[in-house]
């Protein structure tokens with residue numbers, strides 16, 4: 395399935411948080427909501443051109459450049475920007491709707507961390523507004539970034555809870571927005587896995603900043619908060635031990651490799667974009683525990699600014715080492731950071 399639309403100057407990817415192979419496994423296990431989520435995603439894909447147009451026309455509710463957060467309620471339809479529930483200007487007070495208020499809170503914190511820690515002014519570094527849609531679809535068990543907006547489903551409450559409950563899911567999706575505005579990594583094969591990897595890096599780093607955790611105390615899990623009662627204790631990805639996030643009859647087994655020798659070469663999942671990101675995630679984790687998450691985040695962010703759409707793992711590794719060298723020279727990271735980065739990548743089979 396083609397996951398790109400040519401729009402203006404670049405490609406827009408439609409990436410969902412729950413990978414297709416997980417939804418397939420759930421559908422095979424007879425989970426009705428998984429089938430419905432697949433159908434709703436398909437509907438979105440098939441009507442993408444029309445949706446883009448609608449979303450574009452709806453945009454720019456407040457002047458650009460202010461990095462305002464706006465949360466809309468889709469009211470369990472597949473419409474975007476249906477009813478404005480919270481924004482900074484007209485509706486700044488909590489609504490009592492948990493999905494609205496958590497999304498507003500997490501997206502605001504994400505934006506503030508980008509500014510304070512990375513000196514980045516919103517996702518495009520130009521103060522773009524952060525438009526969010528919650529209560530999208532019916533029991534929709536997924537979240538996605540598309541067309542400059544983050545959209546979150548409610549889940550069915552048993553397998554997945556409301557996606558707004560997870561800061562790392564939200565930070566992951568907003569991370570796709572940063573990638574789209576920087577390296578524009580093509581959502582296929584290794585460049586696509588890099589796209590997923592950088593989104594996971596933003597997911598964990600923003601969460602660690604907001605929760606005041608360091609590398610040793612962070613859980614390094616992505617998506618653990620959205621697991622409902624049936625899957626309590628599982629997560630979608632584990633950055634410290636890729637391949638161990640889940641193993642059960644509903645989701646199947648986490649297929650992420652942690653080393654180049656086990657890289658997935660099949661065609662599913664756009665060439666393994668949610669699978670092979672495990673290798674890069676492990677390298678980030680190994681670096682962060684050595685030099686702290688703050689420094690690793692600065693290095694990865696600077697590398698992202700210099701990457702290009704078709705970059706592969708080896709090229710990303712090269713840019714990450716280069717960024718570490720430049721930042722070490724400026725005393726922005728430890729002097730031995732480049733060595734630590736190299737050592738981390740050696741452990742996952744990249745040198």
Ligand SMILES: [Zn+2]
Pocket residue numbers: 409410411566570590593
């Ligand atoms: Zn993603």
